[in-house]
Amino acid sequence: MSERITEYTKRYGPDPKTNPQLKVILEHAKKSGMSGTSMENAIKRGQGLSMSGKPLETVLIEGMFEGVSFIVECLSDNKLRTLQDVRLIMRGAGAKQSSTLFQFTRHPFMHLTGPEDATPEAQLASLEDPTLLLPVDRVTLLPGETSTWEVKVEHSDPPLQIVEEMQEALPEGWSVTKTGLKYYPTTFSSMEDDSEAGENYRNLMAKLEENGDVFEIHTNLRWSDYEAPQHELVLSD
Template sequence: MAGHSKWANIQHRKNAQDKKRGKIFTKIIREITVAARMGGGDPNDNPRLRLAWDKALAANMPKDNIERAVKRGTGDGQGDNYEEIRYEGYGPNGVAIMVDCMTDNKNRTVSEVRYTFNRNGGNLGADGSVAYLFDRKGVLTYGPDNDDEDVLAPALDAGAEDLVEYEDGSFDVLTAPDDYTQVKAAVEAAGFAPDAADVTMRPATTVELQGEDAQNCLKLLDALEDLDDVQNVYSNVELDAETLADAPA
């Protein structure tokens, strides 16, 4: 992975999400509710709920909202029953894209996802068409102003797998999904809170785009993320910092 614009990619994504806070809240609440329904309402015993809870706190969601979503999931079972579906496809220039959805109407969702791909220069693929290009990993991201050697020691002691450095000075600490929570807690306890952290689908290789190609890909990714039934969008695109600076957040 070239990764010269890693930090610019992270910052652009964060700024874009901040502008969609209402929609982000709705998606996190849905994830909390489903996680609590499937694994119980105690985040200490339910890793999926722990992750969703932490995302809610990172997004500055009021605690009352979080607790109501948990109660909805562990309550009498009333309300929408969401089905989890993953769609795979390609964006401009062969960029690999995976789209995770929660839906109460599969026909509506697949229609919206397919239309969004087609309208923005991509195409929906078959199951398994791009999934092999991604690995599920815990990823703790640090900006260029952090010292990787300081972070590495407590991370490794807590079970981290690797540290990946990028040309812009930022770096990622990688963990197995099951070790993510303990590694994150360990580095935070040591005074090295990450600038961004998640359990995500990390691409093994990336496709670098610039200029109009990059803008077209961003347009597709943003349109997919804007769909109500979409929870997460993963891609293997790597965008240069100059393009991101000119892109609308």
């Protein structure tokens, strides 16, 4: 709920009077018991402000762990504090700071939610209608999900324009639930899921995610038992 408040604030502004999407989600949040302070903080985050009202800036920390490359993306009102805290977590887990940004490319992405009462196969079939003219190349079901799909936007069009085109093109029952920018790996590293290194890696990621400044972690890890997505729609080559 908090992510959606932040997202709608980013896209359409912080005033519910002129942002009907934000107004609706705030009403839902209030009914579900979300506190006014939490809603206010989510709106501030969407405006690029911290809870104290200070401007937030993006801080990237690149690292390596057992051959796996990662980027820790943070939003912080105190860059020095964030760098110190994240580096301390990395050192404590045996990870090292290293240049890894060149192993990733940055692209806009969207998450789409399909009808929950439909199977993934049925959802995919509803997108195959050529008259929809979806403005993207590939739609992939997220691992462990049954109705949430990710779209990697390859186009050079402005991200907001792509989102608006997608919202107009989607069939009934579908919606855009999240947008943003993501670092996609150009090469992958493998690790055994049940190995000691795998357990240590998961502990490192968990500790990083506990830090309040960490916004997103991008990694090039593919577990050794990785299987290609079973539900994917390629709209153009």
